[in-house]
Amino acid sequence: MKCHEMENYAIAYLDEKLSSREQAAVQQHLERCGACASRLKSFSEISNMLSEWEDIQPSNAFHVQLDRKILESAPNNWWQRYWSQIMPLSAPGPVFASLAVSFFLIAVLVMRYTPSTEDIFTGQQAQLSNIANTAGVDELALYENLSLLEDWEVVSNFEVLQEMKR
Amino acid sequence: MNMVFNKLYMEALITGTDAELMLRVKEGDESSFVGLLLRYRKPLVNYLYRMVQNAGVAEELAQDVFLRVYRARHTYEPTAKFTTWLYRIATHVALNHLRDGRIARKSDSLDEPENATARILSNGELSAEERLVANDREREIRDAIRALPEKQKAAVLLHKYQELDYKQIADALDCTESAVKSLLFRAYETLRVRLAHLVGPRLAGEGRTK
Numbered sequence: 001m002k003c004h005e006m007e008n009y010a011i012a013y014l015d016e017k018l019s020s021r022e023q024a025a026v027q028q029h030l031e032r033c034g035a036c037a038s039r040l041k042s043f044s045e046i047s048n049m050l051s052e053w054e055d056i057q058p059s060n061a062f063h064v065q066l067d068r069k070i071l072e073s074a075p076n077n078w079w080q081r082y083w084s085q086i087m088p089l090s091a092p093g094p095v096f097a098s099l100a101v102s103f104f105l106i107a108v109l110v111m112r113y114t115p116s117t118e119d120i121f122t123g124q125q126a127q128l129s130n131i132a133n134t135a136g137v138d139e140l141a142l143y144e145n146l147s148l149l150e151d152w153e154v155v156s157n158f159e160v161l162q163e164m165k166r
Numbered sequence: 167m168n169m170v171f172n173k174l175y176m177e178a179l180i181t182g183t184d185a186e187l188m189l190r191v192k193e194g195d196e197s198s199f200v201g202l203l204l205r206y207r208k209p210l211v212n213y214l215y216r217m218v219q220n221a222g223v224a225e226e227l228a229q230d231v232f233l234r235v236y237r238a239r240h241t242y243e244p245t246a247k248f249t250t251w252l253y254r255i256a257t258h259v260a261l262n263h264l265r266d267g268r269i270a271r272k273s274d275s276l277d278e279p280e281n282a283t284a285r286i287l288s289n290g291e292l293s294a295e296e297r298l299v300a301n302d303r304e305r306e307i308r309d310a311i312r313a314l315p316e317k318q319k320a321a322v323l324l325h326k327y328q329e330l331d332y333k334q335i336a337d338a339l340d341c342t343e344s345a346v347k348s349l350l351f352r353a354y355e356t357l358r359v360r361l362a363h364l365v366g367p368r369l370a371g372e373g374r375t376k
Contacts, residue, residue: 011325011350012332042358045365050326050357052300053307056221058211058228063203066229070236 001029006036014044184248191239199236202248207232209328210256216323217260219312227263231256246337253328254338257320264316303364310360318353321346 001009006029012018013026030037182190182198184205190198210231215224234255311319320339324330325346332343339346 007351008344008347011347011354017332039355039358042362042365043354046354046357046361047326049303049361049364050307050311050322053216053304053311055208055212055327056215056224058207059225062207062211062225062229065225066203066232069229069233073233073237 001025003029003033003036006039010036010040010043014040014047185244188235188239188242188248189244191236192242199239202235203232206249206252210252213253213256213323213328214260216311216327217257217320218263219308223263227256227259231259234259247334249330250334250337253324253330253334254340257324257338261316261320306361306364310357313360314353314356317341318349318356321349322353322357325350 006026009018009022009026013023016023018026030040182201184202187198187201191202207228211224211228214227214231215221218224218227231252235252311322314322317339321335324335324338330338332346335346336343339349341349
């Protein structure tokens, strides 16, 4: 046996897990090679030293915490149970995600291109108020410019109406 | 469920191999799961504690491992040894934790695992000076193991503390038996250099010789 072969036999030799033939071959090499013999002696000492790192005791809360984790992971919510009933065969993640995204996009498109009557009404109102605001005039001025009130001067100075006010 | 745990505690002291217990868990027998928990809680916590070197994190990770086992009960097949499967999951969980860098956030508690310190300080057989020396030795051992490459570290811990055979370690680490022997050789070679100054008479009684 050569020194570089010891990599595969050294630990098993110390563990006494080699066949009697392999054990004898290693033994023979160690008798001739001081470096390998020294290395294995050190390995044995290191292994003993590692025993000084003693075990710890798990805390008393271990079971309680595990208990909680198991409960949290179980499908105990009503919606999970309901979901598992209506969908007993769970779809693979990517398939489910693709379907969900497609459904969402279709829903957005339908809502986007189907204006309701309320939208039309509020849209018109907004348009009128925009005109008023962008023109920089108040409502009174706007009414004065309407066709029905274009003769406002005449109407306001109409004698009959003046009489009625009195 | 905690009540269930207490109620089933005595029932959990049931006989049977790990695989038999796991098959019973698969059939819905929760007391068998408690049985597995009682068998492997301490070794698993200690394996994870030595991997991440933080007692609190180790407990959380051990709970995650048991949770994974519980959730996988329906698909369990006794093709491999239960311990191999358990430590395979545990190694995966621990390495993920270390790679995520979450250990950095807990670095304050790394140097002084509370349980280890309390244990050493409470050892009435040692004088104050001897206690300090023992504390330093253990810290150096922990540091030397922490500095090992991840796979070498897992191999050493599974071999030395969990006493898994080469085949089990190979299955847990997803490599060959020959690779395991090589990992162990290189790990011990590194530890031999790093801990050379500590080699000598021990303060406390003899430990395991494996």
